[in-house]
Amino acid sequence: MKDEASRAPRAPHMRRLEPAAIGGVMSREVANFRTFWKATTFSSVLEPVIYLLAFGLGLGATLVDRVDGLDYVEYVGTGMVATAVIFSSALPAMFGTFVKERFQRTYDAILAAPVDVEELVTAEMLWIGLRSGFYGCFPLLVSMLFGLDPAPGMLVVPFFCFFTALGFAAFGIAVAASVAKIDQFNYVTTLFITPLFLVAGTFFPIDQLPKGVQIASLLNPLHHLVELVRDACFGFESTDLLRVAFLVVFAVSLWRLAVNRMEKRLID
């Protein structure tokens, strides 16, 4: 099909990953977020409080005293940052992407505008990353009420959360682009998300576990985030650079996977 208007206006050449396209998609997320931020923020604040009361005070007062030289409340409180990150990135990415793609047909509308799948996925990841970078700090703030001392290293925690959340957002998008029905998310949460957040060193140390689990946990981005956050609070170590590098590699490779899966899903 052609439009044979020879003097038709021509659009300027467009590049990949244009900030204007990415910003436009993110502005849609912001507009939607304004309608439900209260509920999200409510649970982000209250969830760590409940966990700290249950684990930190419950377990800490009765069974566990100190772990790795830390008060159990401090141990769990700093570890909870990773839990907050995965629950504010992977799950919203999975459900949000599926709902927008399948039920609301939002992506159909966006892709009819000059926006590519790559820009769409990147924008969704960035927005979730920013949100998680913010919400990831709540457990630390709550822990301070329970006695955690502020430290200058804590200022980099939002960045650690951001990079980790990018990877998990991409993971969620790739999952949503791969499943046929929303019920199949159950397999993913049970097989991946639950073990990842339980065996990350949040509630108990990894180094007491069998060797195989310890090695496997080196592949768990949440474990690296947990260690980074604790080191940000109590003193960095040289291995932390490797942990950051791992999180960046995780985010970049999942980004490419998510773009690829979404192209397959959205372009016939």
Added chain:
Amino acid sequence: MKRFGPITAVDGLDLEVPKGICLGLLGPNGAGKSTTMRMLTGQAVANEGRITVMGHELPGDSKEARALMGVVPQLDNLDVDVTVEDNLAVFARLYRVKDVRAAVDRGLALARLEGRRRDPVDQLSGGMRRRLLLARGLTHDPPLLLLDEPTVGLDPQIRTELWSLIDALRTKGTTILMSTHYIEEAERLADEVALMAHGKIISRGKPAELVSEHAGRETAEVYAPPDRLAEVRANAEAQGLKVRPAGPAIAIVGSEKATDGAVPPEAIRRAASLEDVFVLLTGEEAE
């Protein structure tokens, strides 16, 4: 050409849309209209063939092409929790409009929703949402507009209202490609109609030309019991007249050429219509 596994949805489609007209892509459900629309926005990639939109070759330059196009989808995909003005603002940004605020005001005026700008979309009526959907596709004032079944599933009253909006755009000189399976919609709005079936264009022209070429001047409709209809049909076909089903009746197309009582006296004679052409050519008679 576009295949989905064993199904060929668009097959050897050859279509040019001249600048400044409204071309109606008229065809039954499953004719390949929506797939054609999706190919123009790069959301479906043709397996074979060439597609050019305003000088931009697809799929390579599809982003540039999309910048010049407004798209109004068949299914409402507005953000329902978000306000009317934010729905417009987001798309103004996606279309790289410089002055977003001015584009929003233009869209509100076009959709006649100035008084509802801060209301969430789910508080709007069906007709308002449809007007907003149209305005959203026009935030960047595009020279080309794709309308995919613009009034499907709407009340007759809302449909008429939307038609006048589309007609105003056509008058303004916007090139419009509109897919529809409503014959009346094509008759009212389209300067030219391309009839599509089984992924191909089977006929194209101005509605009046299509009617006179394929259906002649007059059609006679006969309402009678089935036995009588079969008899009338046999008579008319014996004279080489085309007969098509018309719900409970039959329609003898080109009845002005009939002689010797091929058209029974009880028949209702009326001017030939695009519907006659549509049914004759697409074979969508579902007997």
